Amino acid sequence: MSTVLEMRGITKAFPGVLANDQIDLKLNEGEVLALLGENGAGKSTLMNILYGLYTSDEGEIYIRGSKVDIQDPSDAIDLGVGMVHQHFMLVPVLTVTENVMLGNEPIRNGLLLDRKKSAGKIKEISEQYQLDVDPESYIKDLPVGVQQRVEIIKLLYREADILILDEPTAVLTPQEIEEFFKIIRTLLEDGKSIIFITHKLNEVMEIADQIAVLRMGRKVGTAVPSETTEKELASMMVGREVVLQIEKPPSKPEDKVLEVHDLEAMDDRGNKAVGGVDFDVREGEILGIAGVQGNGQTELVQVLTGLRKPLGGQVMINGKEMTGASPRKILDAQVAHVPEDRQQDGLVLSFPVSDNLVLNTYAKSPFTKGFTMQDEVIRQTARERVKEFDVRTPGVMIPVGNLSGGNQQKVIVAREFSRPIKLLIAAQPTRGLDVGSIEYIHERLIEKRDDGTAILLVSTELEEIMSLSDRIAVMYEGEILDILPAEDVTREELGLLMAGVKKEEN
Amino acid sequence: MTEREDQMKLGLITYGGDIQGGGLAQYAYQGAQRVAEERDLSLQVVGTDEPDQVREEIQELLEKGVTGVVTTSLHTGQIIEEFVESYPTVTFVTINYQPQLDSENLTGLPVELQKLEELEELLAAHLSIQLEADQRGFFQNLRLLLLEWNLQSVLIPVLAIFTALIVGALFIAGFDPEVWAAFQDGFGVGMNGAWQSVVNAYSALWNGSIGNPQKIISAIRTWMSGGGTEDLVSAFRPLMESLRVSTPYIFTGLSVALGFRAGLFNIGAEGQYFIGGLTSVFVGYSVQGLPWYIHLPLAVGAGFLGGAFWAGISGFLKAETGAHEVITTIMLNYIAYNLAEFLLQVGGPMARPDDPRPISPPVSPSARLQQFFPDNPAIRINIGLFLAFFMVFVIWYILFKTPIGFELRTVGSSPRAAKTAGMNIGWNYILAMGLSGGLAGLAGGHDVLGVLGYMPNSFRSGYGFDAIALALLGKSHPVGVLMASLLFGVLRAGAVQMQGAANVPVDIISVLQGLIIVFVAAPEMIRALYRLRDSGQEGETVLTTGWSGTE
Known part of the structure; x- marks a missing residue:
């Protein structure tokens, strides 16, 4: 198998930091090279050098055996290198065709845009790789998974054969990830070569041919999936032993804390998102809600936390009627909420860590006395929380937006876990976090469960649901298809339920 | 050692x-x-x-x-x-x-x-x-x-003012026909003429807003050697007039700044100022026979409540229907103008009886904001200034020291996080608009109770729009707004003198104000000009969300 790309001794220093230190990389034709590493390990810098967004201080790049000099992205594109960024670069109000044409518009009669020619080519590409994209639809109407395919079409349209995909699965649902992997395989069959940036270990094991692990700007190891384990890769990434499979004692469920009967709710567009669900969560157990993103979980959590008015049904918390209660009333009933979108719903990014730690207790003693907030008490408490919950921050007066995603989530966990709580509703608590933070959050959740808290865990990560939950409810199109005990359920069973197939019909 | x-x-x-x-x-x-x-x-x-x-x-x-x-x-x-x-x-x-x-x-x-x-x-x-x-x-x-506060947030406004004065000087020299004439006699003469022109204008500005230094010194000498305080009062008259002009700026600036903090763009300070003036003057002339210590607080309070009610309408509409406050406050401005027009027209419900002018009856003395120098009516500075200083403190305290302010700022910075944390967004919008409008109403109250003594039907002040500039210049911080208001007061009060003494049009002051705002609003320009490093620290979001960014 021939080498299409080789990077030798790539070194890149930013003021005061070595982002890449003598990195060697090799990509074979028709293969997937997974670039694995935690946030800040230097993956993106390395790829941006390859794509011409940065120039390296040292090192050489060889494409198909000849040395190349990539000064800017147009050089990279000419050499057949294309990149899909983590945050898509698409104009929402333009059509697929228009987006793909941007920057490379075919002209007809010297003046007019040749939309038809582009649309035809896009259609061809779409069919060839089974991408199933309609060139005439508007980007804003397309689901995220399809938008990603549009980004890939952009590369193929420009005839790239080395594709760099930066965290492509971060925004995708498990189902979309499966489809996405199918597309990758079709691309490989056609001789394309792919660099896949990620920090998700199971994906690496599934799709990669070669694995390179980066840590702190250095390449710390290479591997092939058949000869390594997720555990080994994780410790390479983090630099220490990592517990992937959490150890948890059997649960001792007691009284019902949350009871939900025949609950119904609409989504923002007025379609029914939750269609009559029944379940309960007891003290000392974790009920996991599994399901592909967009099957009503978000709306369910919003109704339970008072952020959305229910259409019908009943919610009881601690035996008290809480249907349609205000968020404040629900918070006061000792319910904690770790929201799905932590930056939008969980934190005020411009506020200091200390203020974010009292975001829902600011008006209570000891943080407020009379009409005055007790800044010193708030700061002192914040210092204690930061220590207790291992939030890595230079200080409690630093805006929380300056912290990394994992530390932001720890701030939310610190806030919610420090009040007396009976019920914890955690939505996607580890989405987008690095391995170390995920491990930490998982341990804390189990700890809370063992303290007798009832926990409702909503996650689209099947691994997370299976390793943490005591019982698993599967949501599909707004309904709970089944609730199963976690110990004797298999991935396959859950997978079928998530796809809407019930046992009886099977 | x-x-x-x-x-x-x-x-x-x-x-x-x-x-x-x-x-x-x-x-x-x-x-x-x-x-x-x-x-x-x-x-x-x-x-x-x-x-x-x-x-x-x-x-x-x-x-x-x-x-x-x-x-x-x-x-x-x-x-x-x-x-x-x-x-x-x-x-x-x-x-x-x-x-x-x-x-x-x-x-x-x-x-x-x-x-x-x-x-x-x-x-x-x-x-x-x-x-x-x-x-x-x-x-x-x-x-x-x-x-x-971080050094740069202080340094940049100062440099912005400095830069605006330099650019303003170019305008002053450029629009002076004598300077053009001087240039015809040679470049040196021309430059000299330009320098003279600028010096004249700016010293007139200084004398008109702070006071003539020589006059001040000689007045102090007279006073020290046992003479009367009359000279002293007259020497400081320009400074006191600047402070008087600043007073409504402080109120309206605080009004807009408070709105910004809560994520609201109150563009209707002007209308709220009118309504505050109307309610203040009404209580001021219609109630009789009360001692001043009851009547005055009533009249001032009426101004606050009037403005608060007027802005509260926008707050309520936003909370209940999501109507954007920019639209509703602008529209309420027009209603306020015309309401005042109607009420005060000759023979109107609030007009002075048997008077050919469309003005309200005089405010009774018990409701007047006491002037500092009642013997000298040319000095119109009054105790409203202290009320303004006090409100700076009150608003600062509310915003940064109380749970009410914490909620307002949280709602302003991230409505979704506020909602998740159990805060009532709608109530906070109403409260913020109410407080904001109340402050603008106080400005109206100050002008009728402290300066004019009656309400005329058409005093379009322009405060509403200057107030937005003040809030921007003061970074929506009460102390910043205070500083900005004092600066605007000085510029406005000095402008008149500048026109009189140096024959520089008043409008050049508007140009100066505009330049200051531009430089403050675009700190990159100042940083580039003076080679400052970007501190990279972003403060709390104080501007409002966009048109569609509402809940």
Whole structure:
């Protein structure tokens, strides 16, 4: 198998930091090279050098055996290198065709845009790789998974054969990830070569041919999936032993804390998102809600936390009627909420860590006395929380937006876990976090469960649901298809339920 | 001498790092050096590769009585922990090492490799706060406040004003026909003429707003040698007039700033000012026979409530229907204008009976804001100024010290997070608009109760729009708004004199105001002009969300 790309001794220093230190990389034709590493390990810098967004201080790049000099992205594109960024670069109000044409518009009669020619080519590409994209639809109407395919079409349209995909699965649902992997395989069959940036270990094991692990700007190891384990890769990434499979004692469920009967709710567009669900969560157990993103979980959590008015049904918390209660009333009933979108719903990014730690207790003693907030008490408490919950921050007066995603989530966990709580509703608590933070959050959740808290865990990560939950409810199109005990359920069973197939019909 | 030096020392321990090498050590060095310079400490750098030597050097440093020690590596961090408990009064900071020890005087600064540039800023800020906290001095709060404010946020407005004055000078010279005439006699003469023109204009501005320095000095001399205070009063008249002009600016500026903090763009301060004027004047003339200590608060309070009600309508509409406050406040402005027109027209419900002018009856003396110099009606400064100062404090306290303000600011910065945290968004919108409108209403009240003594039907003040500029200039901080208002008061009061004495059109002051706003609103220009580094610190979001960014 021939080498299409080789990077030798790539070194890149930013003021005061070595982002890449003598990195060697090799990509074979028709293969997937997974670039694995935690946030800040230097993956993106390395790829941006390859794509011409940065120039390296040292090192050489060889494409198909000849040395190349990539000064800017147009050089990279000419050499057949294309990149899909983590945050898509698409104009929402333009059509697929228009987006793909941007920057490379075919002209007809010297003046007019040749939309038809582009649309035809896009259609061809779409069919060839089974991408199933309609060139005439508007980007804003397309689901995220399809938008990603549009980004890939952009590369193929420009005839790239080395594709760099930066965290492509971060925004995708498990189902979309499966489809996405199918597309990758079709691309490989056609001789394309792919660099896949990620920090998700199971994906690496599934799709990669070669694995390179980066840590702190250095390449710390290479591997092939058949000869390594997720555990080994994780410790390479983090630099220490990592517990992937959490150890948890059997649960001792007691009284019902949350009871939900025949609950119904609409989504923002007025379609029914939750269609009559029944379940309960007891003290000392974790009920996991599994399901592909967009099957009503978000709306369910919003109704339970008072952020959305229910259409019908009943919610009881601690035996008290809480249907349609205000968020404040629900918070006061000792319910904690770790929201799905932590930056939008969980934190005020411009506020200091200390203020974010009292975001829902600011008006209570000891943080407020009379009409005055007790800044010193708030700061002192914040210092204690930061220590207790291992939030890595230079200080409690630093805006929380300056912290990394994992530390932001720890701030939310610190806030919610420090009040007396009976019920914890955690939505996607580890989405987008690095391995170390995920491990930490998982341990804390189990700890809370063992303290007798009832926990409702909503996650689209099947691994997370299976390793943490005591019982698993599967949501599909707004309904709970089944609730199963976690110990004797298999991935396959859950997978079928998530796809809407019930046992009886099977 | 040496004793002092030994007491005020800061130590930086690097290990295998070069303080000029562009790495972590260099940033740590710059950060520590900044603090050392600011606080007049001497900085000692210890760099070595020998572990045992490091231990000895640290020991030596600590025995000398340093106030703070910073280490920059894992290894030195571990060593330093051995000393932490024996030296409880020393501030220890480890960089790149998460301390295992749990101690009040030890902090680890985690460093993200990609954000190493921030280290300098971070270390400096941290050390400053930490060292200050150790001293527990009187100035601690002030110091923290300044840190919080961050030097650049003060420096940029000052430079903006300076730059605006320079650019303004070009306008003044450029529009002076005498300067053009002088240029025909040669370049030197022309430049001289331009200089004269600018000097004349700006000294007229100064004399008209602060006072003629010679007059002030001679007045003070007369007074010191036992003469009357009349000269003194007249010498300070321009300054007092500036303060008088500033007063409604303070109220309306606070009004808009408070709205910004809550994420609302109150563009209707003008209308709220009108309504506040109407309600104040109504209580002022219609109620009779009350002692001033009841009547005056009633009349002032009526102004507040009038404005609060008027803006509250917009708040209510936003909370209940999502109607954008920019639209509703603009529309309510027109309703307010025309309502005043209707009420005060000759023969109208609030017009002065048997008077050919469309004005209200006079406010009864018991409701007038007392003037400082009742004998000298030309000096219109009144106790409304103190009310304005007091409101600056009140609004600052509400915003930054009370749970009410915490909610307002949270709603303003992130409505979704506020909602999730159990705050009632709609109520906060109504409250914020109410307070905001109340402040604008007080401005109207001040003008009718303190300055005019009646309400005319058409006094389009332009306060509503100047207020937006004031809030921007003052970064939506009450103290900033106060400063901006004083500046605008000075410029406005001086403008009249400038026109009279130097024959410079009043409009040039509007140009100056506009330039100041432009430079403040685009700090990149000022940074580029004066080669300031971007501090990279973004303050709390004080502007409103876009048209579709509402709940």
